Amino acid sequence: MLKLTNINKTFGDHHALKDINVTFNEHATTVILGPSGSGKSTLLRSLNFLEQPESGLYDFDGTILDLNKPVADKDIFRIRRETEMVFQNYNLFPHLTIVKNITEGPVQVLKQNKATATEKAHELLAKVGLAGNENKFPSQLSGGQAQRVAIARSLAMDPKYILLDEPTSALDPELELEVLKVLVEIAKEKRSMIIVTHNMAFAQKIADKIIFVENGEILFDGSKETFFHSDNQRINDFISAMTFTDI
Amino acid sequence: MLKLTNINKTFGDHHALKDINVTFNEHATTVILGPSGSGKSTLLRSLNFLEQPESGLYDFDGTILDLNKPVADKDIFRIRRETEMVFQNYNLFPHLTIVKNITEGPVQVLKQNKATATEKAHELLAKVGLAGNENKFPSQLSGGQAQRVAIARSLAMDPKYILLDEPTSALDPELELEVLKVLVEIAKEKRSMIIVTHNMAFAQKIADKIIFVENGEILFDGSKETFFHSDNQRINDFISAMTFTDI
Amino acid sequence: GCANGGKNATGKDTNYKSELVKRGSLTIGLEGTFAPYSYRDNGKLTGFEVELGQDIAKKIGVKPVFVPTKWDSLIAGLGSGRYDVILNNINKTPQRAKVYAFADPYIYSRYVLISRSDEKGLKTLASIKGKKLVEGTGTDNFNVATKYGATVVPNGDFPTALGLIRQDRVAATINSREAFLAYAKSNPTSDLKYVDLSKTLAPTAVQPMLNKQSPKLLAKVSAAIKELRQDGTLTKLSEKYFGSDITKAN
Amino acid sequence: MQNVLQYLPQLLGAAFKYTIPIAVISFVIGIVIALITALIRISNKRGVMLVVKAIFRFYVWIFRTTPLLVQLFIVYFGLPYLKIAGIAPDGIKLVPFTAGILTFSLNTGAYCSETIRAAIIAIPKGQWEAASTLGMTRRQALQRIILPQALRTSVPPLANSFISLVKDTSLAASITIIELFEVSQQIAAANFQPLLMYSLVALIYAVFCTVLTFIQGYLEKITSRYTIA
Amino acid sequence: MQNVLQYLPQLLGAAFKYTIPIAVISFVIGIVIALITALIRISNKRGVMLVVKAIFRFYVWIFRTTPLLVQLFIVYFGLPYLKIAGIAPDGIKLVPFTAGILTFSLNTGAYCSETIRAAIIAIPKGQWEAASTLGMTRRQALQRIILPQALRTSVPPLANSFISLVKDTSLAASITIIELFEVSQQIAAANFQPLLMYSLVALIYAVFCTVLTFIQGYLEKITSRYTIA
Numbered sequence A, B: 001m002l003k004l005t006n007i008n009k010t011f012g013d014h015h016a017l018k019d020i021n022v023t024f025n026e027h028a029t030t031v032i033l034g035p036s037g038s039g040k041s042t043l044l045r046s047l048n049f050l051e052q053p054e055s056g057l058y059d060f061d062g063t064i065l066d067l068n069k070p071v072a073d074k075d076i077f078r079i080r081r082e083t084e085m086v087f088q089n090y091n092l093f094p095h096l097t098i099v100k101n102i103t104e105g106p107v108q109v110l111k112q113n114k115a116t117a118t119e120k121a122h123e124l125l126a127k128v129g130l131a132g133n134e135n136k137f138p139s140q141l142s143g144g145q146a147q148r149v150a151i152a153r154s155l156a157m158d159p160k161y162i163l164l165d166e167p168t169s170a171l172d173p174e175l176e177l178e179v180l181k182v183l184v185e186i187a188k189e190k191r192s193m194i195i196v197t198h199n200m201a202f203a204q205k206i207a208d209k210i211i212f213v214e215n216g217e218i219l220f221d222g223s224k225e226t227f228f229h230s231d232n233q234r235i236n237d238f239i240s241a242m243t244f245t246d247i
Numbered sequence C: 001g002c003a004n005g006g007k008n009a010t011g012k013d014t015n016y017k018s019e020l021v022k023r024g025s026l027t028i029g030l031e032g033t034f035a036p037y038s039y040r041d042n043g044k045l046t047g048f049e050v051e052l053g054q055d056i057a058k059k060i061g062v063k064p065v066f067v068p069t070k071w072d073s074l075i076a077g078l079g080s081g082r083y084d085v086i087l088n089n090i091n092k093t094p095q096r097a098k099v100y101a102f103a104d105p106y107i108y109s110r111y112v113l114i115s116r117s118d119e120k121g122l123k124t125l126a127s128i129k130g131k132k133l134v135e136g137t138g139t140d141n142f143n144v145a146t147k148y149g150a151t152v153v154p155n156g157d158f159p160t161a162l163g164l165i166r167q168d169r170v171a172a173t174i175n176s177r178e179a180f181l182a183y184a185k186s187n188p189t190s191d192l193k194y195v196d197l198s199k200t201l202a203p204t205a206v207q208p209m210l211n212k213q214s215p216k217l218l219a220k221v222s223a224a225i226k227e228l229r230q231d232g233t234l235t236k237l238s239e240k241y242f243g244s245d246i247t248k249a250n
Numbered sequence D, E: 001m002q003n004v005l006q007y008l009p010q011l012l013g014a015a016f017k018y019t020i021p022i023a024v025i026s027f028v029i030g031i032v033i034a035l036i037t038a039l040i041r042i043s044n045k046r047g048v049m050l051v052v053k054a055i056f057r058f059y060v061w062i063f064r065t066t067p068l069l070v071q072l073f074i075v076y077f078g079l080p081y082l083k084i085a086g087i088a089p090d091g092i093k094l095v096p097f098t099a100g101i102l103t104f105s106l107n108t109g110a111y112c113s114e115t116i117r118a119a120i121i122a123i124p125k126g127q128w129e130a131a132s133t134l135g136m137t138r139r140q141a142l143q144r145i146i147l148p149q150a151l152r153t154s155v156p157p158l159a160n161s162f163i164s165l166v167k168d169t170s171l172a173a174s175i176t177i178i179e180l181f182e183v184s185q186q187i188a189a190a191n192f193q194p195l196l197m198y199s200l201v202a203l204i205y206a207v208f209c210t211v212l213t214f215i216q217g218y219l220e221k222i223t224s225r226y227t228i229a
């Protein structure tokens, strides 16, 4: 279980996260929604210490880190091993082949045997529908393929939580569909995922829980049924903007 | 009227446009749909000679160019003055202010008086909802704002046809909405527009006519009503993929 | 004669050896790019000053080591203890004598004024006033030309200097007669002429230059040159490289 | 200390009379040559242009792979032997200053042409397309859209070339120009303190080059109001 | 013609004995220095590191803004005056080859450190983040992810520095190393044909530098199997 208590994060003058309290359950898919600039990425990146909040408590499975004080490097590394981030623009390593992209973390960080890691990488590539592309370089892939490799790379670390920040918003709808289908499969395995997305159809399909962020605050935290049939005007406006029903 | 007859375009081995015959009417909005790589961009760019087909006839208001022969520069320049392209990634000129971006074409190419062009630019910026941003640089704008400037830039040339190649696919849904609303306004003025898009809700709203391209060929050319209630399996599959109803 | 002189110079005292830059060797700095003083022939460093250096080293009983480099580097290197002695056609001047020590002279250099053969005006030293002369930076020729009011254009390389004269880019150069004669041995010079300036300008003594911190070595080198002069080696070398004896004061 | 200061007027005199003018004039001409060379080399014209391109390619190659000192020598001492009947029957005989400017300009031009060429090629294709779609000719697009952006990204490498050029002007002594370095050597020949003179000269170069890096910083700042898309 | 060919063995001898070894060794050491300097200058550590960074900043500044010839002079002729009690009571007196390698390495290191630093900074932040999220330390990220990409983009400018270095080795003559250029001058002193000798030498440099550009092309090709995202 991953729990944030009274988290605050500012960028200069800008208060990006305002006293956030939220819990992310294990074996469930949490979808974070909200308008652009509301703080979704900041929230997600704080979970992985790519951003460091100035205050609050970070509770990972009962180990509690006090963010008011500098966090020790070893705590950060421990948490990063248990959480993997999938980025909007994939951030594959362009100088490594696909299979090396996937084995780099297990071999270098988890000190896995190279052969074992490679075997696992092949399995994962098959799982995301990319068997046979092992020795290509990232530049030879379409966006949808690259993002599926990035997902495989994060799975290879066998993390407790996979964090995904708009994993498909750089993609054409058809390529987006490829990736979303893979994510739906992973969700079925009851892994713990936290996804930021703008795709309402996908959110509705995959979410166990929805968090709606606006202006650095959590306006909604509950089930998708409640969210998509809300009588909150702000939430309804947001949904109709996202689905272009009010062009 | 803009009419293509038996147009062919190849890239190396790849036959990107296969014997295309199509007419784009004036004072109407034509939407081009189709899967990724089908040839939509190639078709649109051929209209503006950013790509040059190897064969076929190009008929612009009765002036017919034979594409089997090299086309004279002066013909290309004439057609480019009557057609403006709006690109997916805006392609604003980063070293010029917003207002200079808009007046550059009118002053340099149409030889308009600078004061007149600037006045017109202010009007157009107001029209796309960006009054007050005249002296900013493109890097200071959000994607949605940048694309609206690009639209204003093309309107400043007062072209017969505006060509738009996925004008919103680099944008977040909220920013996309801003741009789509501007385009709906322009469509209402009965300008001639040809738009490639992946947004089905938008296509349904704006199109006077839909062209569906697949594999370098035109599979459908008709009204939006017929298209969205087609009994063609391929078209229905395409629509449901684009709207994520089959994740 | 010869054997005796050698013994004298070597002598009993070996104190000077502690003054050497490199044990058991006489390190000699020279430019290596000025025939016939020092230059490269068939891949080997040779020339009057090179053979002279070998003979001096032999007299004082050490091995000669030649270090060719640029003019500035010769001066700087002597100061920072890179060479024992510089044999590079150097004249003693009061200013130089303040900083470095000079051993006995081995050449008495006669100045000549070299110009194109169709040049009418240049007959005496006084006539160079206001004319353009090419001279190597740091050479005595440079100083003389400046002193007599010429506009000096710098260039260290003798054949290039002659080229400048031939191309009518400068009027003349003051140089040693020996350098010109050596050049004339293997190159056509019918388009050039020279005026001997030895009547107005006393021949200058060319001397080895040493560090002030090595007085014993200085004495050794001077003694060696004295012996080489007496045993006729200097004259023999001079005849070989210059075609005449230029090692005598008059 | 006052010992050292007494030489400053002579050194600065040479710097302002030769070193700086040669560096500045050669750099300006070099940039013009570089621009022309870059434009010719990226041109996609065919026919006789292919020969012209090959010539410019050769020019860049020869000036980049041979020592500058040799280039100076050949221009100053070698060209007089080049007798062209009708045009230059007595050979091409340049005064030292002209020969220096010519050689330094050609050398800088060769290096900077590569910088500018790379910067032009790096401008996204979309900028060319946006200019075309407005109806601009290739020439207009270059002048108004591409070059202003390319020059902005080439400020740092061009500044580097300028700094190198300033220091390379010391080679002008070999073609009889009495520039800063030569003056210091002449003084050293008299006072026999080359090390001291060299350090003094190094200081003057360092000051001038540092001024150039400040100018570079300023140019980068004023041209970076925008960032390249 | 055979006249010219007779000098080739001597010239090539000097090239293979001094010019090429000095250039190659100095370049290799220079790259190592450049890498260390670049890494220190981009480090975000505080405390004593700030002093170290200032020292390296000064090093780069001094070697970039002063003439290489002066640097050679000071290392070879100036260091012997630097008497440090206990460590070097008689001053630091390096043999010419060592002094040359040291100076050329430091000079190349200063220039190349800027190249490498710029290349590291240009690697998208996402690459660092992707490495962090896998749990890599800063050191692992640098070694496995950032540097391999940065070195790839710095191949062309580093090759330029190498080519410049090859030509700059001619300055080694001033610290008594009889390299290629010096040999040609010694020969010219005897055959009185400096122009001819210089052209011959220029040709040898051109051949060697051209070989280097081919190696550069090859390196660029094998490292460009991927394109930077």
Ligand SMILES: Nc1ncnc2c1ncn2[C@@H]1O[C@H](COP(=O)(O)OP(=O)(O)OP(=O)(O)O)[C@@H](O)[C@H]1O
Pocket: A011, A012, A014, A016, A034, A035, A036, A037, A038, A039, A040, A041, A042, A043, B172
């Ligand atoms: N590194 C940063 N420096 C300064 N401000 C930042 C930084 N990162 C984010 N911000 C600001 O913090 C706010 C929240 O940003 P965040 O990226 O979390 O929004 P978001 O909800 O992910 O938006 P989007 O949907 O556009 O990705 C924004 O106003 C943004 O401009």
Ligand SMILES: Nc1ncnc2c1ncn2[C@@H]1O[C@H](COP(=O)(O)OP(=O)(O)OP(=O)(O)O)[C@@H](O)[C@H]1O
Pocket: A172, B011, B012, B014, B016, B034, B035, B036, B037, B038, B039, B040, B041, B042, B043
């Ligand atoms: N410059 C080019 N060189 C080679 N092949 C090209 C080029 N431009 C396009 N193609 C190929 O032509 C085909 C049609 O491309 P086009 O860009 O027209 O497709 P599209 O329908 O616009 O796709 P998308 O929705 O992805 O933009 C594709 O297979 C593409 O790879």
Ligand SMILES: [Mg+2]
Pocket: A040, A041, A042, A165
């Ligand atoms: Mg975000």
Ligand SMILES: [Mg+2]
Pocket: B040, B041, B042, B165
């Ligand atoms: Mg397209």
